[in-house]
Amino acid sequence: MLKSKVDLVKLVELMEKNDQKKLQLLNYLDQYPNRQVRNSELQDKLQISYYMFKRWTKEIVDDIATFQLDDRFSLEVTDASTILHEHHNTNTSVFLAHYLKLSPKVNILLTLMTQQATFNLADFAEANYVSYTFMYKRYIALRETLKKWQITLTSQGELTGNELAIRLLLAKIMVVTHVTEDKFNHEVRQALAELLGLMKTTDAKPSMSQLIETKAYVLISLLRCQQGYTIASSQEVAGFGALATDLVANIRQGTLATRNKAIAIYQAHFDASDQAINSECDYLGTFLAILGIINSEEIVFPETIKQRGQAFIHGFEAKFKVTLSAVAKLKIAYAVNKCFVDVLVLPFRSEFFDDHIDISYFFKTYPGFFEYCQHFVLNQALHLESSQAQFLFYHCLLALAANVPLSKVLAPLSICVDFTSGHDYNAIITRDIQSFSTLNIQMTQQVEPETQLIITDLVNAYHDYDIPKVIWLSPPRPEDWENLINELLRLREQAQEEFQKR
Numbered sequence: 278m279l280k281s282k283v284d285l286v287k288l289v290e291l292m293e294k295n296d297q298k299k300l301q302l303l304n305y306l307d308q309y310p311n312r313q314v315r316n317s318e319l320q321d322k323l324q325i326s327y328y329m330f331k332r333w334t335k336e337i338v339d340d341i342a343t344f345q346l347d348d349r350f351s352l353e354v355t356d357a358s359t360i361l362h363e364h365h366n367t368n369t370s371v372f373l374a375h376y377l378k379l380s381p382k383v384n385i386l387l388t389l390m391t392q393q394a395t396f397n398l399a400d401f402a403e404a405n406y407v408s409y410t411f412m413y414k415r416y417i418a419l420r421e422t423l424k425k426w427q428i429t430l431t432s433q434g435e436l437t438g439n440e441l442a443i444r445l446l447l448a449k450i451m452v453v454t455h456v457t458e459d460k461f462n463h464e465v466r467q468a469l470a471e472l473l474g475l476m477k478t479t480d481a482k483p484s485m486s487q488l489i490e491t492k493a494y495v496l497i498s499l500l501r502c503q504q505g506y507t508i509a510s511s512q513e514v515a516g517f518g519a520l521a522t523d524l525v526a527n528i529r530q531g532t533l534a535t536r537n538k539a540i541a542i543y544q545a546h547f548d549a550s551d552q553a554i555n556s557e558c559d560y561l562g563t564f565l566a567i568l569g570i571i572n573s574e575e576i577v578f579p580e581t582i583k584q585r586g587q588a589f590i591h592g593f594e595a596k597f598k599v600t601l602s603a604v605a606k607l608k609i610a611y612a613v614n615k616c617f618v619d620v621l622v623l624p625f626r627s628e629f630f631d632d633h634i635d636i637s638y639f640f641k642t643y644p645g646f647f648e649y650c651q652h653f654v655l656n657q658a659l660h661l662e663s664s665q666a667q668f669l670f671y672h673c674l675l676a677l678a679a680n681v682p683l684s685k686v687l688a689p690l691s692i693c694v695d696f697t698s699g700h701d702y703n704a705i706i707t708r709d710i711q712s713f714s715t716l717n718i719q720m721t722q723q724v725e726p727e728t729q730l731i732i733t734d735l736v737n738a739y740h741d742y743d744i745p746k747v748i749w750l751s752p753p754r755p756e757d758w759e760n761l762i763n764e765l766l767r768l769r770e771q772a773q774e775e776f777q778k779r
Contacts (some may be wrong), residue, residue: 287446287664288373288453290422291383296376298323299333299340303369306361310759313360334359344375377454381405381415382422389434390447390500391460396434426625440508441560442625444501448493458496465499468546472561475538481570494564498557502543507553508560523579524622528562531576536562567619567626578614585617586610589653589673596649597686605680612676620665627668639674641766642716645686646677682717683769689719690768691727693744696734696751706732706753713758716765729768732761 289297302323306312320330334354341350349367353360361369377383384405389396402412420430426446427439436443450456458466472495476483483491498508529536536558543554566577578586590606590613593599601609620627640647650673654666661669694703694710700722707720710732724731724742731739731746739746747764749757 287426288377288449291386291419291450292376292380295333295336296379298325298329299337300369300372300376302333303337303361303372306359307363307369311360312363313358315358316354316356319359340372340375344372346371374454377450381407381412382419383450383454385416385419386436386447386450387454387456387460389430389436390497391462392434398434437506439625440501440506441623443506444494444497444508445623445625447497448490451493451497452489456493458492461496461500462503464546465496465503468499468542469495471542472539475535475542476565476570479535481565481572483568483570487568487570490568491565491570495561498561499546502547502549502553502557507549508556523581524566524577524618525559525563527576527579528566528571529559531573532562532571563622564626567615567623569615577618582614582617582621583610585657586614589613592653593649593677593681597645599685601681601685608680609676612679613673616669616672620661620669621659624662624665627665636671636674639678641770643674643678643683644770646674646681650674650677683715684717687717687769687772689717690765690772691725691729692718692720693722693724693728693731694720694733695722695731696749698751702751710761714762714765716769718765730764 289300292300302319305319305322306314316327316330320327323330325333331354334352338352341347341352349363349365349371351362351364353362385401388401398412398416399409402409405412416430423430423436423438426442428436428442428446429438430436458469461469469492473492476491501507539558539561540554543549543557547554549557562571565571571577587610590601590609593609594601650670653673654661654670657669692710694707696702696706703722707722710718710720721728724739724744728742728744731742731744732749733739733746734749734751736748745764747757747761749761
């Protein structure tokens with residue numbers, strides 16, 4: 278069920294098929310060492326012919342120029358291999374935004390999002406310089422894709438169905454494609470400014486990523502409210518009865534004064550019923566709590582949720598035969614509890630979890646944590662979609678990796694550092710390794726009975742020891758550090774296997 282790579286699924290489905298494949302090729306290159314892959318391997322992994330491989334690589338080269346990314350990327354295709362050159366601090370997620378902006382399906386959604394009049398597909402096709410038949414096929418395909426997310430796209434261009442899913446999907450598109458607030462009318466922008474101003478009067482100190490996500494969700498919510506689409510009550514949408522009711526009640530009670538000011542802002546800008554505005558503020562508070570902007574545990578978590586966080590910690594302590602510190606328990610419980618609220622009360626937020634994060638590093642570095650989180654998620658008595666289960670697994674894993682040092686659960690790796698430049702040089706390398714790695718390493722300058730690895734520049738030495746060696750230049754090159762990390766990860770995985778056998 279859980280993979281080492283969280284796939285881009287939801288938003289990619291809105292892209293053109295050809296662009297999906299190009300993005301897949303780019304992402305594969307981006308994850309490979311040195312971003313260089315044999316052409317035959319790329320064809321095999323993508324299951325494409327040599328003709329399609331040549332076509333897509335040529336189109337990517339053209340796309341880099343079209344998107345004005347020449348200062349960031351270049352693609353080199355030789356007879357044997359393909360190399361993606363990244364010239365600055367960047368990654369291939371840059372291409373996702375560009376390909377989405379080119380997608381007729383995404384452009385239809387963005388038009389429907391802010392349209393002032395009845396949507397006319399023929400006019401839309403003409404404005405985009407394509408035939409009606411071409412655009413009609415995309416419209417029908419978009420309708421089928423949205424059905425899977427409980428969203429209905431009518432022949433008149435209305436988005437109806439699960440209002441929460443509509444808002445979260447449109448907000449996600451806004452964030453990824455960098456749609457700015459100037460696309461919205463004055464009334465919506467003014468209400469947004471007042472709500473953000475209200476947030477500044479609280480103790481909330483959102484990060485830039487939290488603020489971007491908040492602005493997108495609030496903008497879409499305000500616009501939908503203005504257009505007459507109001508969100509249902511928490512209980513009706515989430516379907517988790519007492520859990521949702523208790524959560525909303527906790528947030529209402531903990532933020533009463535601020536909530537009343539938010540209600541007044543809605544009343545000043547929108548002609549909606551008191552019940553509708555109350556529901557809007559309920560969901561705004563719930564969203565801010567899940568995002569971490571409202572961060573008091575008493576506000577966020579009902580008792581049934583707290584029990585899951587406690588079970589996660591108790592199970593971890595039992596498996597690894599450790600007792601976590603009180604601080605670590607609080608931080609882990611908070612992260613796990615918040616993630617459960619996210620999945621259960623706003624299910625479509627985690628349903629649209631599409632970060633293309635390669636978590637193989639965590640699998641290699643924290644194999645025990647990885648396995649425990651998998652087991653924990655699989656044994657939850659919940660009916661979760663695959664992406665929701667991955668979302669829960671991923672954040673539980675991060676909570677452990679952030680708050681439980683490996684020294685707490687595994688014995689240190691013993692390494693001998695011995696270079697011909699002498700004691701001071703050995704001390705420098707020792708210091709740099711300790712700051713570079715979190716793998717719980719104990720280092721000496723001579724071989725001890727417990728030594729598991731030797732790092733040296735002595736090519737013709739230590740032959741009498743049955744201990745793996747990593748031979749470095751002085752000073753070490755990037756590939757020397759890479760070889761060391763690979764050896765450390767191999768030793769750590771071996772130690773984990775031995776731990777599990779005990």
